[in-house]
Amino acid sequence: MSENREDINAVHPFARRFLFLETKGFKTFVFFALLIGSLALIAADLIIHRHAYFTFEGWRGFHAFYGFLAFTFAVLCGWPLRRLLGRSENYYGGSDDDA
Amino acid sequence: MPELASDTGVGFWAMLSPAVPLLLAGFLCAALPYHQVRKGLMLLAPVAALFVWLSAELGSYGSIEVAGLTLTTMRFDGLSRIFGLAFVIAAFLNGIYALHERSRLSDASALIYAGAGLGAVFAGDLITLFVFWELAAMSSVFLIFARGTTSAVNAGLRYLAIHVASGALLLAGAVIHFRAVGSFEFGALDPNTLGGGLILIAFGVKAAFPLLHNWLQDAYPKATATGAVVLSAFTTKLAIYALARGFAGYEPLIWIGAVMTVFPVFFAVIENDLRRVLSYSINNQLGFMVCAVGIGTPLAINGAAAHAFADIIFKGLLFMSMGAVLHRVGTTRATELGGLFKSMPFTAIFCIIGAMSISAFPLFSAFVTKSMILAAVAHEGHWIVFLMLLFASAGVLEHAGIKIPYFAFFAHDSGRRPKEAPWNMLLAMGIASALCIGIGTFPGWLYSLLPVSVAEHYHPYTGEHILTQMQLLVAAVFAFSFLMRMGVYPPEKRATILDFDWVYRRAGHSLLVWTDVILQRLTGHLGAAMSRALNRADGYLHTVFSPSGALRRTVPNGAMAIWTALILGAALILSLLAS
Numbered sequence: 120m121s122e123n124r125e126d127i128n129a130v131h132p133f134a135r136r137f138l139f140l141e142t143k144g145f146k147t148f149v150f151f152a153l154l155i156g157s158l159a160l161i162a163a164d165l166i167i168h169r170h171a172y173f174t175f176e177g178w179r180g181f182h183a184f185y186g187f188l189a190f191t192f193a194v195l196c197g198w199p200l201r202r203l204l205g206r207s208e209n210y211y212g213g214s215d216d217d218a
Numbered sequence: 219m220p221e222l223a224s225d226t227g228v229g230f231w232a233m234l235s236p237a238v239p240l241l242l243a244g245f246l247c248a249a250l251p252y253h254q255v256r257k258g259l260m261l262l263a264p265v266a267a268l269f270v271w272l273s274a275e276l277g278s279y280g281s282i283e284v285a286g287l288t289l290t291t292m293r294f295d296g297l298s299r300i301f302g303l304a305f306v307i308a309a310f311l312n313g314i315y316a317l318h319e320r321s322r323l324s325d326a327s328a329l330i331y332a333g334a335g336l337g338a339v340f341a342g343d344l345i346t347l348f349v350f351w352e353l354a355a356m357s358s359v360f361l362i363f364a365r366g367t368t369s370a371v372n373a374g375l376r377y378l379a380i381h382v383a384s385g386a387l388l389l390a391g392a393v394i395h396f397r398a399v400g401s402f403e404f405g406a407l408d409p410n411t412l413g414g415g416l417i418l419i420a421f422g423v424k425a426a427f428p429l430l431h432n433w434l435q436d437a438y439p440k441a442t443a444t445g446a447v448v449l450s451a452f453t454t455k456l457a458i459y460a461l462a463r464g465f466a467g468y469e470p471l472i473w474i475g476a477v478m479t480v481f482p483v484f485f486a487v488i489e490n491d492l493r494r495v496l497s498y499s500i501n502n503q504l505g506f507m508v509c510a511v512g513i514g515t516p517l518a519i520n521g522a523a524a525h526a527f528a529d530i531i532f533k534g535l536l537f538m539s540m541g542a543v544l545h546r547v548g549t550t551r552a553t554e555l556g557g558l559f560k561s562m563p564f565t566a567i568f569c570i571i572g573a574m575s576i577s578a579f580p581l582f583s584a585f586v587t588k589s590m591i592l593a594a595v596a597h598e599g600h601w602i603v604f605l606m607l608l609f610a611s612a613g614v615l616e617h618a619g620i621k622i623p624y625f626a627f628f629a630h631d632s633g634r635r636p637k638e639a640p641w642n643m644l645l646a647m648g649i650a651s652a653l654c655i656g657i658g659t660f661p662g663w664l665y666s667l668l669p670v671s672v673a674e675h676y677h678p679y680t681g682e683h684i685l686t687q688m689q690l691l692v693a694a695v696f697a698f699s700f701l702m703r704m705g706v707y708p709p710e711k712r713a714t715i716l717d718f719d720w721v722y723r724r725a726g727h728s729l730l731v732w733t734d735v736i737l738q739r740l741t742g743h744l745g746a747a748m749s750r751a752l753n754r755a756d757g758y759l760h761t762v763f764s765p766s767g768a769l770r771r772t773v774p775n776g777a778m779a780i781w782t783a784l785i786l787g788a789a790l791i792l793s794l795l796a797s
Contacts, residue, residue, distance in 0.1 A: 160688055167682060172604070173596070185608055189613065190612045191701065196487065
């Protein structure tokens with residue numbers, strides 16, 4: 120990370136110790152930590168006895184797979200939806216307030 | 219003259235509605251030009267309301283006789299008690315959050331709006347409910363107008379029209395209900411009657427049912443930074459309270475709620491304005507509550523009330539964090555933000571706490587409230603609804619849990635280095651954060667306030683609940699990380715995303731314009747045709763009656779003589795035959 124002196128001065132003193140959050144190495148670490156975490160939670164499902172309301176809910180790792188697939192599906196639907204529903208910012212006439 | 223009925227047996231404070239201090243302070247603020255005094259009132263009034271709430275005893279008080287009707291202004295029972303407390307807390311937090319703001323209009327409307335919300339919650343009859351229902355609509359619109367832009371004013375007018383219409387439906391339904399049953403009492407209502415049906419639609423408008431929801435995403439993001447925080451607390455939660463009071467166990471609400479949880483997820487993914495994303499998130503969370511009201515079991519009603527309580531605080535917190543961003547940066551568009559944690563680290567932390575709360579991480583508030591609703595749905599065997607709610611749980615993690623904090627405070631560094639939020643905003647966010655963690659960590663005190671007494675209390679912290687919830691959340695966060703790494707997460711783009719309001723904002727508007735043009739043309743054609751017909755008639759009259767017309771001629775022309783002879787001849791023959 121290349122923060123010059125002027126940039127560092129603009130950074131809040133409390134935030135300076137968290138600048139590592141932006142590094143590529145940290146993002147890679149988070150990716151693998153989440154992957155291992157997910158696998159560990161699925162593995163824990165083999166140990167912890169659960170009471171399932173529905174048959175599918177009792178499948179090992181069901182919530183993990185469902186969470187991953189639901190999230191992925193919702194996000195990937197964004198591509199066609201934006202094409203279908205996206206219009207220019209002035210579509211309803213007049214600019215938005217935040218501009 | 220309205221007469222205060224004698225509610226004997228309890229003290230004065232126990233009879234008073236907690237709405238009274240807020241309403242009085244609100245009307246006083248409207249008249250007071252002194253900033254400090256107004257701010258003092260904004261803090262003192264909720265404290266006084268809390269005192270009144272603490273003094274209240276279960277029962278119905280504050281009866282007023284008007285035109286032969288007995289109106290109950292203070293019904294303090296399990297359901298109104300918990301919603302009332304949530305509204306008082308929200309009003310207090312809003313007061314702190316808005317301390318820096320110098321706006322008499324906003325101060326007064328925020329207090330009157332909160333008072334109206336409380337008045338409606340404690341209303342024992344439909345007429346009192348209607349009065350406060352409309353007051354809430356009319357006072358809250360100024361929080362949108364206060365932004366001062368043309369689009370805010372237009373959105374405010376649309377908001378007002380829709381909410382006044384909701385009030386009109388409520389009043390019409392109340393009157394029809396009264397004619398059917400002879401009482402205005404606000405209790406369980408039959409949605410299959412005309413009166414009950416109209417009231418249900420009125421509640422549905424305020425609860426932002428699917429296809430009736432667009433006022434929310436239209437108006438809230440256009441309100442002021444503080445206005446959106448205030449708005450997020452009362453209107454929709456009042457509707458949830460009203461639904462729970464009037465229509466608990468009405469099965470179609472299960473499906474309406476389930477749809478409400480799912481559809482906003484897709485819109486929120488592609489929305490660029492983060493306050494509009496939060497507005498979709500309100501829809502999503504309301505869906506859980508509406509679904510629970512539809513289930514109607516004690517666990518479900520308790521879940522709806524508990525989740526509404528938690529939602530008022532964590533949604534308020536998220537709106538506060540985005541309000542702080544708007545206050546400092548001037549925009550909440552994701553495309554304009556990023557990297558703000560460097561200069562607004564405390565706002566970022568509070569936003570993350572709100573995000574974790576709404577996502578239902580263990581130790582955060584929604585973990586102990588939303589799970590009650592899911593358990594109630596599962597108990598009743600609604601497996602499709604259960605899967606929809608699980609999908610929505612992953613969805614809310616996406617847009618409110620990750621998108622809001624990530625794109626505002628991290629992601630691509632926008633290079634902006636605004637100052638940290640003002641101290642009062644930080645204080646309000648800090649208290650809201652503490653409440654989110656407090657509720658999530660020690661849910662017992664919230665459970666003790668729940669409306670329906672149950673023999674066996676709900677226990678959120680079981681091994682299997684923690685495990686399944688963490689599976690869902692960690693795997694979903696991993697999906698985000700995975701999609702970002704693969705470069706397939708849709709980038710934020712400046713755009714208007716069409717929703718159902720296109721029907722009245724574009725198609726309806728175009729239809730009106732088209733009708734106007736057609737009417738103008740039709741009027742033109744009709745005018746021309748009328749003019750031609752009049753000219754022709756004038757010509758005929760001139761031909762006949764003018765000095766040179768036919769009637770002035772002394773000698774009949776040949777054709778006329780022949781026709782006269784023929785008709786006379788025919789008449790003669792007929793008369794001969796007849797005789």
